[in-house]
Amino acid sequence: MSESIVFTPLEFRHLTVKNRVMRSSLAGRFNNYDGTGTRVHINWDLKFARGGVGAIISSNAPVHPRGIIVPNYAHIDRDETIPFWRELVDEVHEHDCRYLVQLAFSGRQRDIGGIVYEKGWSSTDKPEPIHGLECIRMTKGDIAEIVEAFAQGARRAREAGADGIEIHGCNGYLITQFLSSAINDRDDEYGGSLENRARFSVDIVRAIRAEVGDDFHMQFKISAVEYNKELFPWAAKGNTIEESVQVCKWLEEAGVDGFHVSSGASFPHPRNPAGEFPIEDTIRGYDTMISSGKHTWRNYLIFRTPGLNNLFKHQWEKAAKKATDGRIEGINIEDARAVKNAVSVPVVVTGGFQTHSIVAAAIESGACDGVTIGRPLIANNDLVKLWAEGHDRPSNPCQYTNKCLINQVENPLGCYEPSRYSSHDEMVRDIMSVYDPPEYAESKSATKAPAP
């Protein structure tokens, strides 16, 4: 098994990763409301570092406080956040694991906007279509401010000792809102033609290079195909693979060291994270979002109405089933191949990977150079070690029921699929283990407790 290509190093221009597996960005609401990081977040990432992945892509890390998706994700929006990231990176490095900070800005896709900024910024002033999240159309001055915020985020990541950054350019967040023909309705130089829609991304890549120099790893995550009709059949389809390939060429030229292929013009999207729509968990978790948008109350009523909710579920699950004959794993492989054929930098791809032979075959076939994994690593933090021990697939694999996703609105991120555990208590213990050790532990205190 040791000769598997999966366990050979992945070489980027300025970064070597010990194997071909990265943890994809996964965010739980583990931090403070203002985006300052906590011990819990470090505990979370260490689970994966110990489990054997070659690199971790951080949680969605906003570069500006207006760009949050929800409160309680760790930000990289001011210099005061650097000590947290440094501590996190130092501890991850102890496990021979690289750490990339995902620089992000939500735009209009702000599930819980929080109290600081009442509205998000976007390429457009049209509300986000699923929840009806309202937004303000960015001026050119606003665009310049956010481009600079990305550059400063990259500088902070570098100062914190991180091994690189990933620009979150996909899944419906701000950069998608510029790239997408289905969303961007501007008539200035940031809208209209593909070249104009890509200008914001190219500006960001150049600004980061100018700030951190040429020797710091920078990869770009892109929704290679937006599949916008999968969400709303009456909507425009969004960017095609041909358009994305062209965008990637421009970005490579601007200085990108790698691409990370995902899909979908929104998050969540029927194809990402592909799988089940968990009705019961959604009813419990979505209520908090009712006050977030103009369509959230309607959605909540649909989710709790028998019949209607099953119709929604059927519609949501149909797209992924159609795309892969019901097989979630490797849903984006062919999109990755198209990108890889057009660029000379390495390409990694996400989408439900948890079978060693499938990953090895994807790499050997030239579709990608490595994979990134989200949900299957939540289910089995030690997936890579299991592969190394000779398991092709974990005995208790991820079932793609997406209960992790919906629970993280109100509860700690973790695997919430009860059928994977022998009891509810065992599941809860596994989830709650992220809080160990606590921020204030005995060793931190100078004085010993007096006997009672």
Next chain:
Amino acid sequence: MTDLLFEPLRFRNLEVKNRLLRSNIAGRFDNYDGSGTRARINWELKFARGGVGAIVSSWCGVDPRGFIVPNYAAIDRDETIPFWRQLGEEVHEHDCKYILQLAYGGRQRDIQGITYPKGLSSTDKPDPLHGFRCERATPEQLRQIAQRFADGARRAREAGLDGVEIHGANGYIFTQFLSSAINDRSDDYGGPLENRARFLLETIRAIRTEVGDDFHLQVKLSATEYANAFLPWIGKGNTIEDSVLVARWIEAAGADAIHVSAGSTFPHPVNPAGDMPLDAVIAGYDGMISSGVHAFRNYLLYRTPIIGRLMAKRWSRPPDSVEGFNLADARRIKEVVSIPVLVTGGFQTASVIRGAIERGDCDAVTIGRPLVANNDLPLLFAEGHDRAPRPCTFCNLCLYNVIENPLGCYDQRRYDSREEMIAQIMSVYDPPPFVSEPAAEPAVTH
């Protein structure tokens, strides 16, 4: 001439520098599992710096099954002690005492979290407002809960804190036993008042057995329950006549002080009394829809024009009726006990507080919302202000925002701008948990 407000308050085992205590105020500043954070310490330091003589901690769960919402700091296991020690040490630097409030939600658990979906109570009936479900606790379970309180008190003592308060008020577990409107048991813990008080008195004794006789222990009590204040078909619950008896028993069981509050639930029209801000309720209550069997109905009613406003009107009290609402009850209790009596209820006027102490209504006051509005209220009093220039309006936006947002004053009328308000609220996160070491490596420059 010394001001009565700044005369020391002497309990049997504790001396507090003045007559102004911060009442328990929580805020979802901590981790989901109840482990404490830097933000919690920052929050408490605001009040210590502001000049109160003592702080009664946030609502602090002694057992995970009794948590009211996730993200309140708990004292449910020994691993929490280092956090409380750090907090206590920093508060002490400001010549301020710290009293930890030991609490258990019972059936009143606004967001139950994933660990224990159902609470334990005196009854197995869901609470009438939200419909939080519960199981009837067995006598054995009650003994275990009493021991959890004792363990919590021991941890508070080990952490170097100055005392504990049993949260015996506001609808949580002890109210669920004390209250004639809730307790429907037919065993030794239900029926006549002395049976309904048994669990509280056993808990006081369990704490004394654990921590000894020389550690400050006070009990918070809803002197009058007004259980039918909002839902008129419910019994009215305990009256002041009942509570006068309970207060005597509490003293005899070994408590060092009684803290007077009101109401059979939390929140309740009389606590925190004032306005019910309907828009904030609608925005915040959505997160509780999955918590109780009546919560969706309530949410629909709040959202329905006219009905929502009528509900808010029935719940609300005029702001000028709030300050000192519980003073008459405090006086009745003070008449029958020899230990100090503290009272809460909208205090923010120096002359009102002074008058209450002079008359013998109480020995000191505890303050919640007015200190959220003006953290430095005691310093303002010391400077000669009878009231803060921008007093608390009892709008209760702080309360309804706490479900989803950081605790703080959300009354924009009290600020020059929205930005100023947000900056004030978010200041609780400064300093962050991870800060540069003094000898941090120099920043990389390019």
